[in-house]
Amino acid sequence: MPPRIAVCVKQVPDPxxxxxxxxxxxxxxxxxxxxxxxxxxxxxxLHATEAALRIKDAHAGGVEITVLSVGPSFVMEVIKKPLxxxxxxxxxxxxxxxxxxxxxxxxxxxxxxLKKAGPFDLxxxxxxxxxxxxxxxxxxxxxxxxxxxxxxxxxxDLLKESxxxxxxxxxxxxxxxxxxxxxxxxxxxxxxxEPRYPTLRGIMxxxxxxxxxxxxxxxxxxxAALAPLLSLERLFxxxxxxxxxxxxxxxxxxxxxxxxLRLRExxxx
Amino acid sequence: xxxxxxxxxxxxxxxxxxxGELVAAALKLTGNPRDVSIxxxxxxxxxxxxxxxxxxxxSVYVIEHPALKGAGQGGFDAPVTAFVALLxxxxxxxxxxxxxxxxxxxxxxxxxxxxxxxAQDCIDLAWDxxxxxxxxxxxxxxxxxxxxxxxxxxxPQIVIVRPKTxxxxxxxxxxxxxxxxxxxxxxxxxxxxxxxxxVKEQRAGVRLEEAQVVVAGGRGxxxxxxxxxxxxxxxxxxxxxxxxxxxxxxxxxDHSHQIGLTGKSIGPRVYITVGISGASQHMAGCSGAxxxxxxxxxxxxxxxxxxxxxxxxxWQKILPAFIETVREIKRS
Numbered sequence: 216m217p218p219r220i221a222v223c224v225k226q227v228p229d230p231x232x233x234x235x236x237x238x239x240x241x242x243x244x245x246x247x248x249x250x251x252x253x254x255x256x257x258x259x260x261l262h263a264t265e266a267a268l269r270i271k272d273a274h275a276g277g278v279e280i281t282v283l284s285v286g287p288s289f290v291m292e293v294i295k296k297p298l299x300x301x302x303x304x305x306x307x308x309x310x311x312x313x314x315x316x317x318x319x320x321x322x323x324x325x326x327x328x329l330k331k332a333g334p335f336d337l338x339x340x341x342x343x344x345x346x347x348x349x350x351x352x353x354x355x356x357x358x359x360x361x362x363x364x365x366x367x368x369x370x371x372d373l374l375k376e377s378x379x380x381x382x383x384x385x386x387x388x389x390x391x392x393x394x395x396x397x398x399x400x401x402x403x404x405x406x407x408x409e410p411r412y413p414t415l416r417g418i419m420x421x422x423x424x425x426x427x428x429x430x431x432x433x434x435x436x437x438x439a440a441l442a443p444l445l446s447l448e449r450l451f452x453x454x455x456x457x458x459x460x461x462x463x464x465x466x467x468x469x470x471x472x473x474x475x476l477r478l479r480e481x482x483x484x
Numbered sequence: 485x486x487x488x489x490x491x492x493x494x495x496x497x498x499x500x501x502x503x504g505e506l507v508a509a510a511l512k513l514t515g516n517p518r519d520v521s522i523x524x525x526x527x528x529x530x531x532x533x534x535x536x537x538x539x540x541x542x543s544v545y546v547i548e549h550p551a552l553k554g555a556g557q558g559g560f561d562a563p564v565t566a567f568v569a570l571l572x573x574x575x576x577x578x579x580x581x582x583x584x585x586x587x588x589x590x591x592x593x594x595x596x597x598x599x600x601x602x603a604q605d606c607i608d609l610a611w612d613x614x615x616x617x618x619x620x621x622x623x624x625x626x627x628x629x630x631x632x633x634x635x636x637x638x639x640p641q642i643v644i645v646r647p648k649t650x651x652x653x654x655x656x657x658x659x660x661x662x663x664x665x666x667x668x669x670x671x672x673x674x675x676x677x678x679x680x681x682x683v684k685e686q687r688a689g690v691r692l693e694e695a696q697v698v699v700a701g702g703r704g705x706x707x708x709x710x711x712x713x714x715x716x717x718x719x720x721x722x723x724x725x726x727x728x729x730x731x732x733x734x735x736x737x738d739h740s741h742q743i744g745l746t747g748k749s750i751g752p753r754v755y756i757t758v759g760i761s762g763a764s765q766h767m768a769g770c771s772g773a774x775x776x777x778x779x780x781x782x783x784x785x786x787x788x789x790x791x792x793x794x795x796x797x798x799w800q801k802i803l804p805a806f807i808e809t810v811r812e813i814k815r816s
Contacts, residue, residue: 237625237628345626348623363561387584388740396676405733450629453629467797475809481793
C-alpha cells in the first residue's frame with residue numbers, strides 16, 4: 216500500500232487583515248468576524264501541506280494525502296485550498312458545537328477523526344495557528360495517539376527503504392536532524408519555504424472533489440468531550456498608550472540627522 | 485499560598501537567564517521563596533544546580549539521566565517523562581515553564597499526559613486565594629487581543645511564560661534551600677525519535693536575545709542589500725541585527741535573525757526598525773523592548789502606534805544621514 220499522509224489544517228480569520236478591522240465582543244468573549252474579509256487556511260498549515268506534497272513528489276506521486284479540519288462552519292473555496300495545491304482527500308468535522316472549543320477538545324476530535332480515517336504513516340500539522348497561537352494541538356495529538364512528535368520542521372523526508380521519517384528542525388540557535396519511527400506527528404514551520412500556488416488544473420480538480428463531512432457523533436464524541444478545561448474570563452483589545460514623537464526635518468535626510476540627535480539627547484545612543 | 489515548581493533550563497553548564505525570569509514570575513504567585521522550587525532535567529547539573537540555589541528558592545530538584553542530554557532543545561520524550569514523574573511525586577500547585585524551544589515542546593506534552601490544562605505564552609499571572617487557582621493573561625490573535633483565563637481545581641496548573649516579560653529575580657543570594665536528587669527511569673527504547681545531528685550556528689557579535697540595541701529591517705527594504713547598512717548601524721551601536729518574518733521568508737536575510745511570535749523574543753533598551761510595518765505577529769517578539777524607534781514610509785503603519793520616536797519618509801534618504809550622525813556622535 217502506498218504511504219498515507221494526513222495533514223491537519225484550521226480555518227482562521229485572515230491574520231493580514233488591517234488591525235482596525237479587528238473587533239471583540241467582550242460580553243460573548245468572542246472575536247467578531249470582520250465583514251467582507253474571508254477567512255484563510257492557517258499559514259503554517261499550508262506549509263504542512265507543502266511538506267506533504269514535496270514527499271509525494273519525491274515518491275513519484277505514490278503517496279496519498281488526506282487533509283482533515285475541525286470547525287463550526289467552513290467556507291468551501293477557502294478550506295479546499297490544500298486540495299487545489301494537490302492533496303487527494305478532504306475530511307471536515309463540522310458542527311456548531313465546535314465553535315468555542317479549546318485545544319484539548321480539538322485534539323480529542325482530531326484524534327478520533329484520524330483513527331477513523333487512518334491508518335496514516337505520517338501526520339503533518341502547522342507549528343501553530345494564527346488565531347489562538349497555542350501550538351499544542353500537534354503535541355497533544357502525539358500524546359493521545361501514543362506517537363512520537365518532532366516539531367518545527369524545515370524539511371521532512373519519508374525514507375523509502377526504512378519507512379522512517381527524517382526531519383530537519385529549525386531551532387533558535389541552529390538546527391537538528393532527527394530520525395523518527397513512523398507513524399509520527401510532525402509540525403512544520405515557515406523555514407520550509409513558500410507553499411506552492413494552486414495551478415488552474417489543481418483548482419478545477421478541487422472544484423469537482425467533494426469533502427467527507429462528519430459530525431462529532433460520527434466519530435463517537437458527545438458534548439461532554441468538548442467542554443473547555445480553562446475558563447476564559449475576559450477577552451479584550453488592549454489599549455495602546457504609547458505617545459509617539461515624530462521627528463520632522465527640512466527633508467528626509469535632515470529628519471534622519473535630527474532623529475540621531477534626539478536619541479542622543481534622550482541618552483538612548 | 486501555592487507551591488510552585490519551575491522547570492529550569494541549562495545553557496552551557498549554567499542556569500539560563502530565562503529561568504531567573506520564571507523565579508520572578510513564581511514570586512508573583514507566592515510571596516514566600518521557600519514555596520518555590522526549581523527542577524533541572526539534564527545529563528549533568530553540576531554548576532547549574534548551585535546557580536538555581538542562589539535564586540533563594542526552597543528546593544532544587546536534580547534529575548540527571550544520559551537520555552536527558554540535549555534536552556535543553558526539547559522535542560523528545562525523555563524530559564516529558566522526567567517532569568511527569570517529578571510532578572506526580574511532589575504535587576506542586578503550579579508548574580512553570582518558559583516559551584523557549586524547550587518549554588514550547590515539553591510543557592504541552594506534560595499537560596496532555598497528566599490530563600490537565602496549560603496556559604500558553606502568558607505575560608501576567610496572579611494567584612486568586614478565593615478560588616485557590618491561578619489567573620493568567622496572554623496575548624491571542626497575534627497580540628490583537630488579550631485573554632484572561634482562570635484555572636479550575638486541577639493540579640498542577642501549568643503556565644508557559646513568555647520570555648523577556650519579567651525582570652529576572654536576584655541570582656546571587658545566599659542559599660537557603662537544598663539540592664534534592666530525583667531518580668527517574670527512562671528506558672533506552674523510550675524515544676522513538678532519535679537525534680542524528682545537532683548544529684549550533686555560531687554568529688559573530690552580540691546575541692539578538694541579549695542585545696541592548698537591536699536594529700531590524702522588514703519588507704519595506706525591498707531586497708537583501710540594505711541589511712548591510714543596518715548591520716553597520718548595529719555594529720556602531722554595539723547591537724544586533726534583526727528582521728521581520730516577511731524579510732526572512734523573502735530570502736533577504738537568514739531566519740536566525742527573525743523577530744516575532746514565531747522567531748526570537750528580544751528585550752533591548754532601544755529597538756530601531758526600518759521598513760517594518762509592525763504587524764502584531766512581529767510586535768509579539770519585541771514587547772520587551774523599552775524604546776522603539778521607527779522609520780517607515782507609511783504614516784498609518786501600525787509601528788507608529790507602538791514606537792516612542794518615529795520618522796515618516798523614505799528610508800533610502802533617512803538612513804544614510806541617520807547612520808552618519810550616529811557615527812559622529814559615537815566619535816565625539
